Amino acid sequence: MKRTGQCFCGGVKYEISGRIYGARSCHCSRCRKAFGAQASSYALIEPDALVWIQGQDLLTTYPAGGALAKQFCRICGSTLCGVVDGKIHGITLGCLDEDQGIQIEAHIFVGSKAAWEVMPDSVPQFDAFPPDWGNAQEN
């Protein structure tokens, strides 16, 4: 199955083949700043599964030299993907065009969520990473 995604202004577009998995929402203070929201919405993809079909030159990477960075459109600011050691690691769920069949599996770092965020009781919540993810998993 191929899925497509794009940023808010439509300048950057991509196509993904392969599975999208490990969907998570991270409520840590870093993700709040990075996404300008109560949490991130992010999922992993397989290596080399994402192909930019338009606007790759509009992408900016921050932090530029970091092990874990995000790439966003420099026109509209949408964050499209996460990059680990220069390779695309996952995508933001908000920029996907077709979101059928994906569900957030874990709300992580709920232990450091914003005081103003009220978590619904019905979602799977973890104070940090879920125990079976290990500590190396990027958030």
Ligand SMILES: [Zn+2]
């Ligand atoms: Zn854009």
Ligand SMILES: [Zn+2]
């Ligand atoms: Zn986070």
